[in-house]
Amino acid sequence: MLTKSGVLIAVLAAATAAAAPVRAQEPSRMDGWVVLSLDEYRALRGRAFPTTPDPLPPPVDATLTRVDYDLRVNGDTVSGEARLTIDVLKQGWVSIQMPAGLLVRGAKLDGQPSALVDGNPPRVLISRSGRSVLALEVVVPVESAGGIESMTLPASASAVSAVALTVPRTGLDLTVAGGFVAEQTESATENRWTVFGSPARPLTFSWKRRVDDRRSALPLRSRARITELVALGEDSTQITASVRLEVVQGVAREIQLATPEGVAVNQVSGATVGEWRHEGGTLTVSFLEPILATTSIVVAAEARTARDGAIAVPLIRMPAAERETGGVAVDVVGAGEIKERQPRGFDPIDPSDLGDIIEGRESPSMAAFGFKPMAGNAPRALTVNVSRYLPQAVLVANIEEARYEALMAEDGKMLVRARYAVRNNQRAFLAVKLPSGSVLWSAALAGKPVRPGVSADGSYLLPLVKGRAGEQPPTFAVDLIYLLRSAAWSDRGTARLELPAADLPASRSGLLVYHSPRFEIEPQPGAFRVESMQAPWTAALRNEMVSPAASPAPLAGAGGGERDGAARALLDTYRKEMGKSAVGVIPVQVTVPSLGPSIFVAAELTAESHAPVLDIKYVRTEK
Secondary structure (H helix, E strand, O other): OOOHHHHHHHHHHHHHHHHHHHHHHOOOOOOOOOOOOHHHHHHHHHHHOOOOOOOOOOOOOEEEEEEEEEEEEEOOEEEEEEEEEEEEOOOOOEEEEOOOOOEEEEEEEOOEEOOEEOOOOOEEEEOOOEEEEEEEEEEEEOEEEOOEEEEEEOOOOOOEEEEEEEEOOOOEEEEEEOEEEEEEEEOOOOEEEEEEEOOOOOEEEEEEEOOOOHHHHOOOEEEEEEEEEEEEOOOOEEEEEEEEEEEEEOOEEEEEEEOOOOEEEEEEEOOOEEEEEEEOOEEEEEEEEEEOOEEEEEEEEEEOOOOOEEEEOOOOEOOOOOEEEEEEEEEEOOOEEEEEEEEEOEEEEOHHHOOHHHOOOOOOOOEEEEEOOEOOOOOOEEEEEEEEOOHHHHOOEEEEEEEEEEEEOOOOEEEEEEEEEEEEOOOOEEEEEOOOOOEEEEEEEOOEEOOOEEOOOOOEEEEOOOOOOOOOOOOEEEEEEEEEEOOOOOOEEEEEEEOOEEOOOEEEEEEEEEOOOOEEEEEOOOOOEEOOOOOOOOHHHHOOOOOOOOOOOOOOOOOHHHHHHHHHHHHHHHHHHHOOOOOOOOOOOOOOOOOOOEEEEEEEEEOOOOOOEEEEEEEEOOO
């Protein structure tokens, strides 16, 4: 047996003997033998031919896959068999816990008697892997109170729990908590139910003698509340109706709703809806169980109506109702509004009064009408006159012109004023996000200072003046002034002026930049182009007047007493108007000073939520 050193010497000797004649006859070559130790050889071979790793152990030793009970009531106890389907994943002995709360008389594992290990709860030991079925003889106590008998099966960790319960009596009603009844059969002597339970939840069974309900023999009397939303589109009309049924007498196994001609029902939904069919203008809805009190369903339908002009609103009715309440909301989808209304059997109301499916829906063209309390077969009709507009006549909101003034100082400070000429129909706020690190100095709406709100993303929310839908609202000015700090200017370099980002598109933009007279600046190519100075294009910005801060009137005389009295009167006036203290920033109006030389640049069509940027190069010309 050779050692490692012996093998190495033999390999070297063989290599020397083989190489000696070659050296004499052939020129030297770069290739040759490589000598490795056994450890290095084994390491390289292990990398070239890696061994397959051992499989990971199973995440659990065993799992309880299914529990099936077959139980029968015997007086004050319930006895029977519980079959546990167990899948063992581990090799060797595995301990399986029995369901807690059961009295186990005996156990059989795959048909062979098996011993139980004492404990709370007891356990069974299984020695082989694979699937096994453990049959347990169990007894569960029955509790009785107020004529109701009940029993509870413990919660199981299995995916499926099925219970077959037999009660040797007839005329019983069964209720289940923690599961649902899948099947029921009743013979001349007994009742049998098949129940499926939910994982990790106990199953509680309660049964009592069935009480004959005389209501089923009484004629049906009902009331209905119908809340309907009709969206008049240019191509089709969408109808959504919420029907709440109230049973006053008898039981309701189904209801019938009347639909106008040309209405197609797409869907009927509700917790108690079983089946529904729509034939000949009648929608029949069957319930899973007879309705004794109240239930609600939602009907989704559509119809073909005229695009504009006089339109008869399709109404969903319940003719069998003794009293029909609720209402209908009519909305115009697209560019249009309701001009005239001809209701019959309706009272005009606010849409928010209907609630239900109308709640939270806002539209300037929506009109709502409440049902006059009448029978379901009483005549009702609603006709509206719809007027359509061109899309540009109902623009929600737009910035027709954005004007900016900026004063760029040598020390990097920038004072920027942003003015927007806004035309608005429906928007409540204008969200403006200032550049990072900016400090807002003032804000104004139509020349009046305002305190803007702040959104979650840090944008300032400025209230807007609303116009009426279908009309051309006038433009008004929104004014912002803020301070921005950047790096100080050197003798030569570049600077960037970032402007605010508004959440509305701007049709045209103009920027007037003032800078130090000791520098020359050159705008770089981008969104803005250099133009000659122009006045604002919109009347809202041309006519905007910023009134200077009021200054106190000259004090008469030079006497100290008169001066003190005037100052005291002025202080009293401010206290009456502003109070002793003010919370937050007091809105003020400031202007950008017109200092130093200036350049004017313009741009077209700035997208919403986009921050315009002007890059410039500067060179110092004076020391």
